[in-house]
Amino acid sequence: MISYLIFFLIICGIYGIMTLGLNLQWGYTGLFNIGVAGFWAVGAYTSAILTKPPVPEHLGGFNLPFIVGILAAAVVSGIIAFLIGIPTLRLREDYLAIATIGIAEIIRLIVKNEEWLTNGVRGISGIPKPFHSLLGNAYNFFYLILVIVVLAIIYFIIQRGIQSPWGRVLRAIREDEEVATTAGKDVFRYRLESLILGAMIMGVGGAIYAHFTSFISPEAFKPMQGTFLVWVMLIIGGSGNSLGALLGALITWSIWSGTEILTSFLPSAITTQAAAFRVILIGVLLEVVLLTKPEGLLGEDPHVSSVLKE
């Protein structure tokens, strides 16, 4: 039971990293990124390829330390965000949505088909778990601590930024970009920074995921679990509130995985239908929250600037 709880919290934490990144982009800046799964995959594959021992089937086997893998995941995700942002962020916001969803799918197809790079549909296995040999049975507990530390660092990075004038400009852009321009702010620069930082955070989340499961394949990065669920978490928890984003990840994942346990008791003939039913259930939950608390469980704090708190 305890071991399941630890496992559960690790997954929640990984989703929490994703929702924090998305909250920076959407909740604070109004950037409509519906390609979360793409950055997730990029982070996971980057770190996996760099840290694995050599194998003949695919690129990789650089045997680099875990921390290098995590940082590289952030950098590569950031570069991809930069390349998406340059042409789209000067345009209306719907273009970013189209570009991100398209690129997430392209990334998934590349991962699926470029076997020399990613081993295709067979996926990458044997991704090293840091300090695994030292810790043995207590490993998941250690990993949970690691996830919490990473979450805390990311939370600090975001909150410091959001509570400073940088975050104020982001929120102003979200409210009315023309006013932000009129106030002398270079809207494009701020949008690009927010998109890149958010994507880097998602990349880190992807790497943390890969080292935990030790196996990744294109199946893991479908839009349903990789993007849609992250959005639901953010909207339920409270867009524009980092704690809300984390709460949303916890609640939504509880329901998602809780119903999975319930459906596993059903006769095998109807488990596939039950899986679809869970998606509907999440959809209903989303509707209920939107109707009763449109700002999410924890709404935005109007006094987010640090000097206004004192």
Place this chain on the structure above:
Amino acid sequence: MLKVKEAVKEFNGFRAVNRCSIDVPANKITGLIGPNGAGKTTLFNLISGGLTLDTGEVWFNQERIDQLPAHKIVHKGLYRTFQIPRALEKMTTIENLMLVPANQLGEKIWNSWFRNKQVKAEEQKIKARAEEVLGFLELTHVKYELAGNLSVGQKKLLELGRALMSDPDMILLDEPAAGVNPTLMKKIAENIRKLQQQGKTFLLIEHNMDLIMDICDKVIVMNNGEHLIEGTPQEVRNNKEVLEAYLGVEEGHNDIAG
């Protein structure tokens, strides 16, 4: 101080601004009037960089600004407000003001991580300045209110307040008195005059002739995208062409606002 030379702007073949030249003197309040569709707001957008000129030039303080992006024009000391006040609704009144000052240390995210003390010290200064402006506009009581909850009149004042926060040399005001009650209008007029006495230059679009007569040193009249005439408020009021422009329906009259 501000010179527009032969500005032209077309929208799908319709000439909103047609070879329009204006000259706005420093430390004065200049009014820009004309019937609806005369091209006043379009001219504002061309000056502030919201739109780009087809041909023509804009000069501000002996410097050509028409090729600069809009946010850089603000840094030259030229600030514009909007006809319909545009508050940042989910931000507090004071934050609407604190947004504005240029080159804030904390606008670079790494400074918020590594130089947090300096960022906070600067924030205190900006906050004090915002409180000063709120006091000047008599908005102190709504300091921590979300700007979306303010009345239209208060949003108008907030719009003016944002302009003050950037401490510009010149402010373009787009209908500062539209949709506000006579008391508030008087207050806005008083504030504009006080600021002019402190050395600021104004160019304002306004349909309220009482306000124009009351505060303007010079009035420029536009019609059909062109500079019609200019002069003192008295001269303009008694000009026959101006009356015709306002009353007569001429060819090429169009519904494009402002």
